[in-house]
Amino acid sequence: xxxxxxxxxxxxxxxxxxxxxxxxxxxxxxxxxxxxxxxxxxxxxxxxxxxxxxxxxxxxxxxxxxxxxxxxxxxxxxxxxxxxxxxxxxxxxxxxxxxxxxxxxxxxxxxxxxxxxxxxxxxxxxxxxxxxxxxxxxxxxxxxxxxxxxxxxxxxxxxxxxxxxxxxxxxxxxxxxxxxxxxxxxxxxxxxxxxxxxxxxxxxxxxxxxxxxxxxxxxxxxxxxxxxxxxxxxxxxxxxxxxxxxxxxxxxxxxxxxxxxxxxxxxxxx
Numbered sequence: 001x002x003x004x005x006x007x008x009x010x011x012x013x014x015x016x017x018x019x020x021x022x023x024x025x026x027x028x029x030x031x032x033x034x035x036x037x038x039x040x041x042x043x044x045x046x047x048x049x050x051x052x053x054x055x056x057x058x059x060x061x062x063x064x065x066x067x068x069x070x071x072x073x074x075x076x077x078x079x080x081x082x083x084x085x086x087x088x089x090x091x092x093x094x095x096x097x098x099x100x101x102x103x104x105x106x107x108x109x110x111x112x113x114x115x116x117x118x119x120x121x122x123x124x125x126x127x128x129x130x131x132x133x134x135x136x137x138x139x140x141x142x143x144x145x146x147x148x149x150x151x152x153x154x155x156x157x158x159x160x161x162x163x164x165x166x167x168x169x170x171x172x173x174x175x176x177x178x179x180x181x182x183x184x185x186x187x188x189x190x191x192x193x194x195x196x197x198x199x200x201x202x203x204x205x206x207x208x209x210x211x212x213x214x215x216x217x218x219x220x221x222x223x224x225x226x227x228x229x230x231x232x233x234x235x236x237x238x239x240x241x242x243x244x245x246x247x248x249x250x251x252x253x254x255x256x257x258x259x260x261x262x263x264x265x266x267x268x269x270x
Contacts, residue, residue: 012044012052013101020103020168022047022075024068028055029079030095037094047072047167055096064096071098075255103168104129105194105253110156110184111175112139115199119172119242120148126250128170133159156180160187170195170249172229181208189221195252197229197245231258 009025016023024045031037041055045068055061060082067080077100083093107123109116112134120130124147131150134140140153152159156175165171171193173184181198185208188196198205205227213222230244231251251258 008052009042009044016044016046016101017103020106020166022072022103022167023101024071025099025101026055026064026068027097027099028094029097032093043068045069045072055094060094067096068098071100075100075102103166106131106166106169107249108163108165108169108171109133110160110171110173111180111199112136112144112151113174113176114238115174115241115245117144117242118239119174119245120145122242122246123249124148126246131163133163157183157187160184165191165193167192167194169193170253171197172245172249173198174229174245175199178204178208182211185212185217185225186215189217189225195226195249196224197226197248199229199241199245200227202228226252 013023013025026043026045028037028039028041031039036056037060038056042053043055043061043064044052045065049065049069051061051065055064063082067082071078077098079095079097081093081095105128107120107128107130109119109130109132112132116132120132123130130148131152132140132145132148133152133154133156135153135155137153140151142148142151145151165188169192171188173181173196175181175184178200181200181204185196185198189212198208200208209222209225209227213219226248229248230241231247233240233244233247235241235244248258250256
């Protein structure tokens with residue numbers, strides 16, 4: 001027989017991974033010798049606040065769920081001590097290990113030009129699932145993108161319409177014309193995603209965003225589009241532009257500021 005609780009746990013974690021959602025797996029690692037809370041009890045806290053499982057005490061479940069929400073916000077696994085009753089506990093209270101479960105991030109590259117080649121390579125090195133889409137067979141090929149998990153040579157609109165985007169999808173639009181950019185945004189702005197970035201000059205970007213604003217797309221969603229795409233590192237070559245793009249993607253994923261670390265350190269008096 002399987003250990004009690006293992007079935008719900010594996011099923012719940014599988015749903016989290018398949019749905020590409022963040023979740024926190026809270027496990028009791030130490031508890032008072034007297035009480036209903038047992039070492040090994042587990043509670044799964046999802047990003048939307050819903051939970052599965054239980055630690056044997058509703059009050060403790062609520063406190064641990066709140067701690068789990070903070071762990072998810074920080075994306076940092078940690079041990080937190082808490083009290084079941086709100087008063088000092090014998091034996092030091094309950095200690096809970098919060099393990100942040102983070103699905104593999106997915107980089108969806110729309111456009112397979114020169115910048116996409118090093119971008120796919122960098123993303124794969126950083127642990128992303130890499131998908132490249134282009135309507136030109138000559139560009140969208142496994143030979144050009146040996147590191148990509150999928151290379152799709154098909155119509156942009158049809159592909160994006162059916163593509164299963166999730167909150168772990170980082171969308172990079174690096175097409176060759178602003179009309180394609182507009183089409184891509186129309187098909188993805190209302191979909192779940194972790195990041196949407198679009199390449200182009202400031203004039204081209206403004207043209208696209210103003211067109212979509214006039215069509216009634218929500219201003220908050222348009223403001224969330226990173227365009228022009230990438231961090232300002234003075235990039236010039238395709239490799240440097242790809243580096244600037246993936247750096248912004250990582251910053252969005254990890255909550256970085258993009259500022260030089262040296263600017264965050266107090267100057268040393270000499």
